[in-house]
Amino acid sequence: MTSPELPAPFDPATTELGCWLKLPSSIAAEAASLLGFDYVCIDMQHGLLSRSDLTPMLQAVHPHSPRALVRVPANDPSTIGWCLDAGATGVIVPLINSADEAEAAVRAAMYPPRGDRSTGPARAAVIYGNDYVHASNTSVQCIPMIETTGALGSLDGILSLPGVNAIYVGPSDLSVSLGLGPGNHDGETAFDDALTAVLDACNRHGVVPGIHANPSLATRRLEQGFRIVTIAEDLSGMQGAMSGALNTIRGD
Amino acid sequence: MTSPELPAPFDPATTELGCWLKLPSSIAAEAASLLGFDYVCIDMQHGLLSRSDLTPMLQAVHPHSPRALVRVPANDPSTIGWCLDAGATGVIVPLINSADEAEAAVRAAMYPPRGDRSTGPARAAVIYGNDYVHASNTSVQCIPMIETTGALGSLDGILSLPGVNAIYVGPSDLSVSLGLGPGNHDGETAFDDALTAVLDACNRHGVVPGIHANPSLATRRLEQGFRIVTIAEDLSGMQGAMSGALNTIRGD
Amino acid sequence: MTSPELPAPFDPATTELGCWLKLPSSIAAEAASLLGFDYVCIDMQHGLLSRSDLTPMLQAVHPHSPRALVRVPANDPSTIGWCLDAGATGVIVPLINSADEAEAAVRAAMYPPRGDRSTGPARAAVIYGNDYVHASNTSVQCIPMIETTGALGSLDGILSLPGVNAIYVGPSDLSVSLGLGPGNHDGETAFDDALTAVLDACNRHGVVPGIHANPSLATRRLEQGFRIVTIAEDLSGMQGAMSGALNTIRGD
Amino acid sequence: MTSPELPAPFDPATTELGCWLKLPSSIAAEAASLLGFDYVCIDMQHGLLSRSDLTPMLQAVHPHSPRALVRVPANDPSTIGWCLDAGATGVIVPLINSADEAEAAVRAAMYPPRGDRSTGPARAAVIYGNDYVHASNTSVQCIPMIETTGALGSLDGILSLPGVNAIYVGPSDLSVSLGLGPGNHDGETAFDDALTAVLDACNRHGVVPGIHANPSLATRRLEQGFRIVTIAEDLSGMQGAMSGALNTIRGD
């Protein structure tokens, strides 16, 4: 049995483009992975996914995509551990409001002494070998989301935590938290300032900045300095292709 | 794409009769919805259901029944948000012991500024359209359960919370909490007094009183003043029909 | 490991009352089995079931009900063998039109020399032990359905086949085949005569007569001489209980 | 319980644009249905679907799309009946090579006296009511595929069968059968002549011509006279959107 190496941590010098998965479909996961994205992220917070769906999806992603990330539904240590046991190479943790919450997320993703993760890496050991427990802490990525005013006010605390190599901005919740509506609000000062503050803090701390985007925003986000940029999604991509076909033919 | 309107809030002037689902079966959900109940409630607390089962069940209920409620397994914000993202029109939240706990439930079900629900309404946006986030807070129903002595002692606090339009009594847990056995205990003073207290408080606060019942208790509950009354269930209904057939033929 | 014994063949001296399952639910299967029916039949012809559902349902039936029957979707040897490998104690084979078709069904259910069933009893060996292949032919029940005019014209041929211990009348398809509508048609000469012909032929050949019924018809069928009588069903039982509750309360 | 009416047969005066589903996803099915296609077709021949997936997908399509078609995996009467029992409003039957094969397909889809379909419409009766068996034969559409030289040589026989209101051309298998490679071959005489022959025969017999297409071919097919045209697909639509995003950002 060849034991494939665990992926390296995110690197500020490298841009990574990703695909987001909300459908409980290992076929969508495999298809996305084979297209060549730098990472695939399976969304258990808002995606229509359960734990039952996660293992086959991670299996379909594993050897094809360098990174198999999971956005966990909440900052819950048991769930974070379980997703990593199932083979995720990292977790994106939503709604982090403070350095304490980020620290809890990191501790859930790391074995002692850095953290409290319980040993028992069921599928992770199947695919990465028995050395997984020893190697895991230097590879597994715990990525706090910056998407609330609480997080904006705690950037230095969150980004200076050992084990935080990358963060991920959720622009829609961030906008709502700032009193704007859902979605992106480029041009609104509060929104633009928030992104700038995140990017500056990332630079200060050597943390890789990531953000949720889409095809039309991706170039702007890369130019702004984000290095982990989600540019495609399964469900909305499929809907767009379908409605595009219908509109073209019907001339609607 | 026609965007069907979200259902209106519960209304004290209207009686609603519902069906309770404990089986992980989209067929049972569809069959129940087509029979004409005013609401269907999928029970994730005691029902034998997982998140995997919920989406197909909500899909089978959606256009046939005016309301697709989910009893969430616990007062957990991530789960409440996920069930609403999957298309539930409301949540019944068990074991609320205080106004603070009810407030947490409401905040989990509501987008800012009323609450903290994270944006990302995967299926809700598919069926209700892109305006869902704006419209949701005036439609989604967050229904605290009154089923402990703690809740009885906090009725005014719970029922005066903005966003609480209805409550739902769990008579079996309430009975156990009162030191009676499981089930309903009509005629026991403690039980009768508790229902009266709930109904009175609902009247004071303009909140719609709901309760879990069964075919033989339903008329009494309606006469007492309850306006949301669950009168049927999948598993026990099926068992009753089967054992009835067997008893009739065998003459047991 | 205790190896439970395989059930005995149907016996003309014993009446067996059964429950029919159309829902893909191991919980319904277990609940039905625990109620004390003499057999449970999982319907893969018209039930909303796939092969994925069958194994958990057979597992939920197995130790609680003396017989776990499967109505196979068609007279197909591969499917008949697979259902028996999964642990069914017998198969009901629909739409048998001739002795040749019944012989094909029997051959599919029996190992050589009586039949052609392929060895590889995956779950059957797990639950019945390694001796299963030797013991199977004397226990497994292959039950042709009598539900077409073709079958009525071939009764002696079908019922004299070695390995046919019981038959099962499908009254609805039989009625349609006779030019009557779906359902039962007691009182219609063609229908009554058909049942009489089946019962007479069963008596001549020592074959146990079975029929699909319901609670209100069951006593009549038993009086007519049927010995295997299905008296309850999951989906219609559940619907009946639900609509009964609704009608009672609403006064519809 | 309101019993929704069964859809009307295909009509040569009406153009219908459809969406094709290969993913085992009730969410994709619901999303496609809500976009306003005239029909949705669930592909059990080449789609990555099993019987387990079909019922939830049909439930997700049902009230939103006027037609819920299933391409069955083969011209097998048991499977055709089962898909209709599960609520399909019609079946597309692949690889029909002769009038006899088309007649077998029609008989499988129709109750007596026109056909041999077995009664037991599990979900169809749940959604269409108890009258379904009487109404079904005038509504259910059995659509033979024209995709082999055998079918081309039997057009008049196939199209004159009572119960054949529409046919569906599979251009890729037709091309391969004609000695061309897979895909469409507009401009190749053999391919163009075959489409013309199909359209002419449809005109002669008052049968509605359908064909599998894609967004870029759809207008041409409509101009040629096809009236049932599949213009979108789930998996390839999703892949196209994802790879489009990647190519745009990476500048590949």
Add this chain to the structure above:
Amino acid sequence: MTSPELPAPFDPATTELGCWLKLPSSIAAEAASLLGFDYVCIDMQHGLLSRSDLTPMLQAVHPHSPRALVRVPANDPSTIGWCLDAGATGVIVPLINSADEAEAAVRAAMYPPRGDRSTGPARAAVIYGNDYVHASNTSVQCIPMIETTGALGSLDGILSLPGVNAIYVGPSDLSVSLGLGPGNHDGETAFDDALTAVLDACNRHGVVPGIHANPSLATRRLEQGFRIVTIAEDLSGMQGAMSGALNTIRGD
């Protein structure tokens, strides 16, 4: 309906050998149960299992194995209650660090007055009858795991709680917590002393000591005084058999 009796509590005079399940497979669960283990434990913490898998697995274990335990993913009252509602006869609760945490686990597993478990024993009532709620508190086993230095420091508090009849040592997490690597560390003083401390405390409090082991360690653990010893596992057992075959033939 015969109501099978609930199992008796663990007994210090009886040794129980168990099998551990990490695969989401009701077939593995049934096969293990039929082999004659004294208990089967379904691992929801590190096993690749979801709630969807649990019910069929518990159904496959139920009548064959005296005890159907579930290791819950976390000390969460809603999850503990749900697993018991689904028919588990006991729960193993990981990562208990204090008497307070153990008390919370016991309260989640027990109905009032001992605990707070909500009534609604869906499957438990199906298999154990309507008396389940009354009988449950004397039968259901809540088994805290001793696997952290926190638990070692709280042994007397944990073991003296009413309702704690047994504990279960997780040697790998315990080792990591003690600063040793994952796995067992017999011969290391810290590890040996910890086991001794647990056994001594169990003796003092009349609590049955359990531990996670494997075939080669089991005899040693029994000799040390452990009475609940897990000696086999599904996934590693299967992998060992497969790799053993390959190594034997290839002569690797």
Add this chain to the structure above:
Amino acid sequence: MTSPELPAPFDPATTELGCWLKLPSSIAAEAASLLGFDYVCIDMQHGLLSRSDLTPMLQAVHPHSPRALVRVPANDPSTIGWCLDAGATGVIVPLINSADEAEAAVRAAMYPPRGDRSTGPARAAVIYGNDYVHASNTSVQCIPMIETTGALGSLDGILSLPGVNAIYVGPSDLSVSLGLGPGNHDGETAFDDALTAVLDACNRHGVVPGIHANPSLATRRLEQGFRIVTIAEDLSGMQGAMSGALNTIRGD
């Protein structure tokens, strides 16, 4: 998107050792594949598998094992095509009794002009690229089983068919067909002669001989000249490991 190459045909100069899968488990499939078997075969004839299980299992095998074979449930063209569309690199076809039956199997597995396989390689095109249809006929392996006296009497006809590069002996069905009991019967003249006849015919026709074996028979089979030898299985391997542990500790 890198398009991985399809595997080469079986080669008489190469020995391939395989693992057999009967459990519906993508985790077992992945674990087996990672152990380094030359092929993995998913058994849909006797395995407890449905079409729902096949895609995730093939996804878990794909990049890790050189060959992902499926034993189809029967010699049915629709099923053979579907398994290949889902990504199987070859099919083992049971119960082939004649050259005509083998020819039908080959035609089902090959596109025109060699066969009749319908185009639409859903997942095969996802993983192997758009060229799959052109490349498939030179890579896909259609492997008839030799397991009946009919096949023994038709060896030259079966083995001389273009497209038959390998055959697979089912020793248990072969034994039963020869009038011996199930299992292997080395030492029985009829059994030994049958194996010799198969090996001789393979040599004459340049066809690679395969056989179902187990760890203790594998060396003998390799010495006899078989080149494709299945040496391990999921379910029996797991059961053996579990019962071995129990017997060792209990001293049974």
